[in-house]
Amino acid sequence: MNEDLASTRDSAGTALAELIAAIGHLKLPPVELWHPTHCGDSDMRIAADGTWWHAGTPIGRPELVRLFSTILRREADGSYVLVTPGEKLDIVVDDAPFVAVEATVAGEGADATIAFRLNTGDHVVAGPENILRVETAADGTPRPYLHVRRGLEALVARAVFYQLAEVALAADPPGVWSGGVFFPFGSAA
Template identity: 70%
Template sequence: MTGPSRDSAGRSLAELAALLGKGSLPPVHLWHPTHCGDSEMRIARDGTWFHQGSPIGRAPLVRLFSTILRREKDGSFVLVTPVEKLDIIVEDAPFIAVEVTTEGEGRDRRLIFRTNVDDLVEAGPAHPLRIETAPDGTPRPYVHVRAGLEALVNRPVFYQLADLALAEGGTPPGLWSGGLFFPFMDGTGA
């Protein structure tokens, strides 16, 4: 018998759950300054942040920028402060889910994801997990992080989830978390 699940930092699911929502984020939804132009920033499909074509190598700086990222009603993305709003290009999802910690089975399972900018989210009603199918037929799993911002679940994490789903043997294959069942098929039946 194995012990409780732990993340890469050695934290238990209970410790991760206690951290959920602890980090205070700026109230970007309340800030509506005049649009100031282009930030000359881009978030690549692999989650790398760029400024003027060069990768931003300082993780704390990327984390800071991630806290002022907002998705607009038209689907575009901006970096926003109380006094300025700048466009940013997001090639796919702004974040990458790089780790999942799981505990329980079936309807009692809990899945807590960690993103590349150290956000923690528990899949459930407020943070649904969804699967799209890419044009090449490969699955593209996403988890909602906050306010219309999603994280693409990286391939190793998705394989971990798929292994758990297959072991549970449900039809269709999928997993429960936070009281919701997340099937591992998109709406097209793929």
């Protein structure tokens, strides 16, 4: 095991090695296999800040948000649905369905690993299957996104992006490594 992964800990004190092992054991519902008849609108929305809403009221129970997040699917047309074996309901997503609220970096250069904690409590490690990309918004500001799973992404919170930008600016060209993949920051991103 990489010594940096064993010794580097997130804000909760969990070693990155433990997080990576837990991610490998996570079993999510097979939403990509479920194709029930469309039942209508869920009257739910995920705001750009990651807050989940139902009928105009924020959902205050993190466990409920976590449960709904496991049955979220992105359709081929780019829309989002909540899906079970028996139902499929539309859900509005203002930007990305998740927000990366923390990043923990272990190692340096090509040996680095970056683990992100999402607003749902999930963890994602950037790498070949979870690409980190930076878009430029219409106003010229960077909009970083992390692939989470099955076409679903997390907007990387501004404070987390600044943390990564500090690492990225030390590299030439600017960018960060994780999971053996270089993710460029800047105009070529």
